[in-house]
Each structure stands twice: as structure tokens, then as C-alpha cells.
Amino acid sequence: MLALLTAFFLSLPAARPAQSPEYELKAAFLFNFAQFVEWPPSAFASTNSPLVIGLWGNDPFGKSLDDLVHGESVRGHPLEIRHVRGADDLAGVQVLFIARSEQNRLPGILRSVGKKPVLTVSDIDRFAERGGMIGMVMVANKVRFKINQDEAKSSGLQLNARLLRLAEITRTKEDRL
Amino acid sequence: MTDSIQKKLRRMLLAISAVVLLLAVGTFVTYEVLAFRKSHKQIISTVAAVLADNCNSSLVFQDVQDGERLLTSLRTEPTIHLAVLYDTNRTVFALYPTNTIAAALPKTLGHDRNAYENGKLVIVQPVRDELQKRVGTLYLEADLSPLYQRLQLYSLLVLLVLFSSFIVAWLLSFWMQKRVSNPILALAQTAAQVTERKDFSIRARRYTDDEIGGLTDAFNSMLAEIGKRAQALRESEQRFRNMADAAPVMIWTSGPDNQLDYLNKAWLEFTGRKIEQEVGTGWAESVHPDDVARVLKTREKGFASRRPFDSEFRLRRADGEYRVIRGHGIPRLAPDGSFGGYIGTCLDITDIRQAQLELERRVESRTAELAETNRELEAFTYSVSHDLRAPLRHINAYAQVLEEDYAPKFDAEGLKYLQRIQEGARRMGSLVDDLLNLARVGRQEIKIEEYSLDAIVKDVLQDLSDDNKDRRIEWRISPLGSAPCDPGLMKQVFTNLVSNAVKYSRPREVAVIEVDRKERAGEIVYMVRDNGVGFDMKYVNKLFGVFQRLHRAEEFEGTGVGLAIVERIIRRHGGRIWAEAAPDQGAAFYFTLGQSARENS
Numbered sequence: 130m131l132a133l134l135t136a137f138f139l140s141l142p143a144a145r146p147a148q149s150p151e152y153e154l155k156a157a158f159l160f161n162f163a164q165f166v167e168w169p170p171s172a173f174a175s176t177n178s179p180l181v182i183g184l185w186g187n188d189p190f191g192k193s194l195d196d197l198v199h200g201e202s203v204r205g206h207p208l209e210i211r212h213v214r215g216a217d218d219l220a221g222v223q224v225l226f227i228a229r230s231e232q233n234r235l236p237g238i239l240r241s242v243g244k245k246p247v248l249t250v251s252d253i254d255r256f257a258e259r260g261g262m263i264g265m266v267m268v269a270n271k272v273r274f275k276i277n278q279d280e281a282k283s284s285g286l287q288l289n290a291r292l293l294r295l296a297e298i299t300r301t302k303e304d305r306l
Numbered sequence: 307m308t309d310s311i312q313k314k315l316r317r318m319l320l321a322i323s324a325v326v327l328l329l330a331v332g333t334f335v336t337y338e339v340l341a342f343r344k345s346h347k348q349i350i351s352t353v354a355a356v357l358a359d360n361c362n363s364s365l366v367f368q369d370v371q372d373g374e375r376l377l378t379s380l381r382t383e384p385t386i387h388l389a390v391l392y393d394t395n396r397t398v399f400a401l402y403p404t405n406t407i408a409a410a411l412p413k414t415l416g417h418d419r420n421a422y423e424n425g426k427l428v429i430v431q432p433v434r435d436e437l438q439k440r441v442g443t444l445y446l447e448a449d450l451s452p453l454y455q456r457l458q459l460y461s462l463l464v465l466l467v468l469f470s471s472f473i474v475a476w477l478l479s480f481w482m483q484k485r486v487s488n489p490i491l492a493l494a495q496t497a498a499q500v501t502e503r504k505d506f507s508i509r510a511r512r513y514t515d516d517e518i519g520g521l522t523d524a525f526n527s528m529l530a531e532i533g534k535r536a537q538a539l540r541e542s543e544q545r546f547r548n549m550a551d552a553a554p555v556m557i558w559t560s561g562p563d564n565q566l567d568y569l570n571k572a573w574l575e576f577t578g579r580k581i582e583q584e585v586g587t588g589w590a591e592s593v594h595p596d597d598v599a600r601v602l603k604t605r606e607k608g609f610a611s612r613r614p615f616d617s618e619f620r621l622r623r624a625d626g627e628y629r630v631i632r633g634h635g636i637p638r639l640a641p642d643g644s645f646g647g648y649i650g651t652c653l654d655i656t657d658i659r660q661a662q663l664e665l666e667r668r669v670e671s672r673t674a675e676l677a678e679t680n681r682e683l684e685a686f687t688y689s690v691s692h693d694l695r696a697p698l699r700h701i702n703a704y705a706q707v708l709e710e711d712y713a714p715k716f717d718a719e720g721l722k723y724l725q726r727i728q729e730g731a732r733r734m735g736s737l738v739d740d741l742l743n744l745a746r747v748g749r750q751e752i753k754i755e756e757y758s759l760d761a762i763v764k765d766v767l768q769d770l771s772d773d774n775k776d777r778r779i780e781w782r783i784s785p786l787g788s789a790p791c792d793p794g795l796m797k798q799v800f801t802n803l804v805s806n807a808v809k810y811s812r813p814r815e816v817a818v819i820e821v822d823r824k825e826r827a828g829e830i831v832y833m834v835r836d837n838g839v840g841f842d843m844k845y846v847n848k849l850f851g852v853f854q855r856l857h858r859a860e861e862f863e864g865t866g867v868g869l870a871i872v873e874r875i876i877r878r879h880g881g882r883i884w885a886e887a888a889p890d891q892g893a894a895f896y897f898t899l900g901q902s903a904r905e906n907s
Contacts, residue, residue: 161366164436203437289436291363295372
């Protein structure tokens with residue numbers, strides 16, 4: 130019995146940490162944000178080059194994001210997931226999710242992103258107020274988000290009004306440092 | 307009748323206006339309903355499409371509040387009374403209105419559509435995300451309340467218009483009554499008056515110049531014509547009644563049933579009865595009981611054969627005396643040519659009958675008297691003539707003895723006297739001969755036979771030409787044909803006439819004597835004409851008398867009996883004789899042989 134159970138657990142991908150319902154939802158949100166955002170043409174190498182979702186820090190989604198993204202595409206761009214370890218990996222990334230593990234290194238990360246047409250998303254506290262674009266927050270057990278429209282605009286991204294309608298709009302209120 | 311035309315007009319007007327209005331309204335409402343449904347569906351479908359587009363993010367990011375907020379925006383479209391947003395699992399995501407109870411929700415969604423179902427518009431609209439992936443369904447229900455409100459308003463308007471058009475039609479019908487039905491009604495009233503009063507002088511008033519006006523004119527002229535004819539009929543009737551009443555004969559008429567229906571004044575005055583007593587067969591009560599059966603039978607026979615009939619019967623006069631009546635009936639025709647009965651006359655012939663009898667009796671006795679006298683006269687003439695002959699013979703005989711035996715004893719004077727005596731005796735002899743001849747002609751029985759007049763004339767000319775060899779006479783004899791006559795007497799006629807012609811044409815160097823026949827007024831007229839001395843027509847009535855002479859005996863010899871004999875022979879043949887002449891212009895004698903002689907042929 131134990132052997133069977135052990136075998137069952139061993140068959141699961143051991144590299145990923147366990148996924149919570151909260152992160153399943155956040156994975157879906159992350160995927161859905163992509164369809165409500167328009168990138169400037171310069172963000173893509175070509176009209177059918179992949180739309181890359183970059184994950185900076187410890188991956189909190191595990192398999193759920195892979196399942197969501199698998200085989201999907203947005204406006205002709207097939208979706209891809211890339212684990213980003215440094216600023217060098219940012220080339221060709223259109224969406225960058227910054228995990229909570231990078232909370233203390235956030236200013237540096239945002240600085241490395243700069244004004245590249247990259248949609249930055251994170252569930253780090255006060256992310257939008259600290260210079261990020263979309264910050265996911267939990268309100269009464271539901272995932273809601275704040276959007277810093279100034280940051281998105283200055284990076285050349287256009288956010289769909291239907292997305293903005295659902296978000297709490299905010300501005301950069303602290304120094305990034 | 308008064309109401310019916312007016313009512314019909316009004317009903318017609320109302321029906322027309324109602325039909326027109328309903329047709330118009332029906333068309334309008336149908337169009338309105340169709341147009342409204344179409345545009346309503348378009349509007350609501352657009353609203354649904356826009357809403358479905360907008361709410362995709364609510365579903366994608368699972369924001370129920372946002373979804374409900376979006377649905378609340380449907381308030382601006384009041385016809386939408388239910389909106390439900392379902393997620394991909396077809397569980398309810400958001401509701402409008404938010405307090406909708408579960409029972410009001412559709413039990414099944416069915417396929418995507420926008421259509422009218424059970425009087426409401428149902429829209430099932432897919433909700434897709436930006437990648438056109440279906441993320442939910444929008445369900446909308448809209449009612450047609452504005453349409454129904456509008457239709458209510460329309461029906462109110464229609465009722466209003468209908469009502470007012472009825473009022474207008476009602477008023478129009480009065481106006482039309484004045485224009486159309488009044489003239490007709492007036493005409494009808496006039497016609498009724500005419501029928502009721504039999505007064506053809508009434509005239510309908512003409513109101514309009516249209517067909518009704520024409521009808522009125524035609525009606526009036528018809529009335530005038532009928533009036534004229536009725537008047538003429540009355541006058542004619544009166545005239546004939548007056549004529550019948552003024553006639554001295556009794557006149558009656560009867561229908562084809564042999565029943566008397568009219569008797570004139572003369573009849574009623576005769577019988578002294580009323581017309582009511584006489585019509586039918588009442589008249590027969592006055593007929594003598596012995597004659598009634600015969601008279602009725604005669605009438606019945608006449609009626610059965612429809613031929614004229616005559617009867618003689620006795621009829622009781624007002625004073626009770628039976629009078630002899632001669633009745634005559636002839637069938638009369640009805641105006642259509644069928645048998646219409648009889649018209650008859652009755653004449654009181656009692657007096658005529660008596661006068662006739664009296665006259666006959668008188669004629670008979672006079673004739674007898676005359677015949678007796680005539681016989682006596684003729685016997686007298688004959689005997690006188692006969693008796694005169696004996697002394698004459700003595701005179702002649704002794705005169706001859708004197709001449710033969712005693713002539714030498716007479717001197718010249720004596721001989722002359724003797725010759726005068728002989729001459730006188732001879733003349734007297736021929737006079738007596740002629741008188742005897744005349745008497746014989748009167749008494750002799752004549753024997754009529756068909757005989758050739760040409761043969762007779764030829765015979766006569768033969769005799770005469772021997773005596774007149776020294777005369778130049780041009781004879782113009784035309785064929786006369788044959789005729790029924792007594793040949794002996796007829797020879798006497800031609801002998802006398804032709805010898806007269808020879809005698810009286812003696813002064814002419816060339817005498818022309820014609821014998822001819824002519825047809826005049828259906829009669830054959832024979833003619834003997836000469837170019838002799840003729841005579842004055844004022845003595846023509848003496849021409850055929852006995853011993854009547856128009857010329858002196860010294861000039862033309864004769865006894866004056868010849869033409870009298872001719873006249874008597876012609877008369878006995880039933881013919882006539884007459885003459886035409888002028889002094890010195892010749893004379894022509896004409897005679898016919900009369901009807902009796904002709905009928906024998």
C-alpha cells in the first residue's frame with residue numbers, strides 16, 4: 130500500500146511545489162490579462178512570433194499555468210512560458226510575472242525592465258503603487274487587481290477598457306528604491 | 307318606403323366609411339406591428355450584442371458585481387424585463403433585475419437565437435472573450451408593451467375616427483336625401499296620388515337635372531299622354547253613347563258569353579224598363595212567350611258560329627202592346643282581334659209591315675184595274691181598226707170601180723178628186739194597219755231566243771236597198787253580235803229605225819247611216835245614226851208618242867206610229883230607248899235590250 134502510494138506520488142512532477150486554488154485562479158488571470166492588452170508591433174519579432182510569459186522568481190503556479198497556456202495563442206502569437214533568472218532573459222518577453230520571492234529585489238527588477246513593452250504582473254503587496262503595472266490582491270477571498278495605467282502607457286502598452294473597468298486604478302506613490 | 311331609400315343611403319355611407327377606415331387601419335396596424343417587431347428585434351439584438359461584448363471581462367475575471375452592474379444598464383431599455391448571464395457551465399452568473407425569483411428564469415436556454423416566442427422577444431447571445439472563445443451566455447427577454455400601448459392608442463383613435471365618420475355620414479345622408487332621395491320620394495308620392503285620385507293633371511316637381519330629373523320629365527309627359535288619352539277615350543265613349551242613344555233604332559251589345567251588357571235609350575224607352583232589368587238575359591222577359599224559344603235559339607246558333615244572325619219576333623212595348631221587331635246581330639272583335647261578343651239592332655217594323663201590306667193590296671187592285679182598262683182599250687182599238695177596214699175596203703173598191711168604169715165620164719177635176727179619195731183611203735188603210743200593228747205588239751206574247759242581230763240588220767238592209775236604188779247612201783255597219791231577243795220584233799225595230807234614217811236623210815246628197823254597238827256602264831248600247839235633218843231636242847219627249855210627228859207629212863211621209871212601236875218592243879224586252887239630235891245635224895237613236903234579256907244570255 131505504502132509502495133503504491135509512494136509510486137503514485139513519485140509519478141507527480143516532483144520539481145513543482147503544491148498548487149493552491151488561489152494560484153490556479155491567479156494563473157488564469159495572468160493568462161487572461163494577455164488578451165486584454167495590446168502591445169506595440171515592435172514588441173514582437175514577427176506577427177506569428179510567440180507571446181512569452183516570463184516568470185521571475187519561485188514559480189507559484191506549477192503545472193496549472195502550463196496547462197492553461199498549452200496550445201493557446203493570442204492574436205496569432207502562440208503562448209510560451211519562460212523562467213527568467215536575470216535581466217538577460219528578458220529579451221522577447223511580453224508578460225513578466227514577478228513572484229513574491231522577489232519582494233525585496235523588486236526595484237532592481239523593475240529597473241531592469243525599464244520602459245520595455247513588457248506587462249509586469251505580481252501579487253507582491255502594493256506592486257502597482259511601487260511602479261508595477263498590474264498588482265493582484267485578495268479581497269474577501271477573491272482575486273482582484275490594481276492597475277497603474279501610467280506605467281503601462283509609458284511602456285507603450287494599451288490596456289483594454291473592459292480590463293480597466295474591473296480594476297482599481299492607481300499611481301506610482303513611492304520611490305522605487 | 308319613405309325610410310328605405312334614406313336608410314339604405316345612410317347604411318351605404320356608413321358601411322363604405324367603415325370599410326375604408328378599417329382597411330386603412332388594418333393595413334397601417336399590420337405595417338406598424340411588423341415594422342415595430344423588426345426594429346424592436348434589431349434594437350434589442352444590438353443591445354444584447356453590445357452587452358455580451360462588454361461583459362466578457364466580468365466572466366473572465368469572475369467579477370459578479372461588475373456583471374450585475376452591466377446588466378443594470380439595461381434599465382434604459384424598459385421593454386427588457388429579464389436578463390441572465392450564465393457562465394460556461396450554464397450556471398447563473400448575474401441577474402437583472404437582481405431580485406428575480408428562480409421560477410422566472412428560463413428552464414432551458416436552448417440554442418443561440420433571437421426570436422419572438424409567445425409574444426415576447428427572446429435572445430440567447432453567446433459571450434466570447436477577446437480570443438473569441440465562448441466564456442458564457444447572455445439571456446434576454448423583452449416584451450412588446452410599447453407596441454401594445456401604441457395599438458391601444460390606435461384603436462382609441464380608430465374608434466374616434468369611426469365615430470366621427472359615422473356622424474359625418476349621418477349628416478351626409480341628410481344632404482344626399484335632399485339631393486337624391488327627395489326627388490325620388492316626390493316622384494313616388496306623385497305616382498301614388500295619381501293612382502289614388504285617378505287625376506292625370508297632377509305633375510311631379512322637378513328638382514334636379516340628372517337622371518332623376520329626366521325620369522320626372524318622362525313621368526310627367528307620360529301622365530300628360532295618359533291624361534290626353536283618357537280624355538279622348540271619355541269623349542269618344544260619350545260621343546258613341548250619344549250616337550247610340552240618339553239613334554231611333556234599338557241597339558244592344560253583349561259579351562262573348564251571350565249576356566247583354568248594354569242597351570241604348572231607344573230600347574229602354576220602348577220597353578219602359580230599367581237597364582238593370584234588361585242586362586244579361588232580362589230582356590227576354592219582354593219577348594212574346596211564343597217567340598222566346600226561337601229567338602234564344604237563333605242567338606245561340608249565331609254565337610256558336612260567330613256569324614251574323616237575323617230574327618223577327620214580337621216584343622212587348624211599354625204600353626203592353628206586342629210589336630213586330632226585326633233584330634240583327636253581328637259579331638264584334640275585341641281590340642286584340644279576338645271574339646268580343648255581339649252588337650245588334652232591333653227595329654219596330656210593325657208599321658212598315660202594315661204599310662207594306664196595304665201598299666201591296668193597293669198595287670194589286672190598281673194593277674188589276676189598269677189591266678182591265680188596258681185590255682178594254684186594246685180590244686177597242688183592235689175592233690175599231692178592224693171595223694174601220696170594212697168601210698175602207700168599200701171606199702177603195704168603189705173608188706176603183708169609178709176609176710176603171712167611169713173614168714171617161716169624169717172631167718179632169720173629177721178625176722183629181724177621185725185620186726184624192728183613193729189616196730186618203732190608202733193613207734187611212736196604212737194608219738189602221740199601223741194601229742193594228744201597235745195593238746198587236748202590245749198584246750202579242752214575245753218569244754226570246756239568242757239570235758244574231760247582224761243577220762237581222764242584213765235582212766233589213768236588203769229590203770230597204772231595193773226601194774232606194776236611186777239614193778246615194780254610205781252604210782257604216784259594224785258587227786253587233788247576237789243577243790237574246792224576239793227576232794221578229796227585233797227586225798221591226800231595226801226596220802223602223804233604219805227606214806227613218808233613210809227617210810230623214812233624203813235631203814242629203816250622200817246619206818251616211820251608221821249601225822253600231824257600244825259598251826257603257828256595263829250595258830250594251832245599240833245605235834242607229836244618220837246625218838239627216840235631225841230635230842230640236844226640246845221635242846224629244848214627244849218622239850215616241852202615237853201619232854206624234856216632228857215634221858210635216860207633206861215633207862216626210864209617215865203615220866207617226868213607227869217609233870211608238872219601236873219603243874213598245876224595246877220596253878217589252880226590258881230595255882230603254884233614247885235619242886240625241888239637233889236640227890239639221892242628224893239624229894242618233896240608242897237602245898238597250900235590258901237586264902231580263904241579258905240575264906237570259
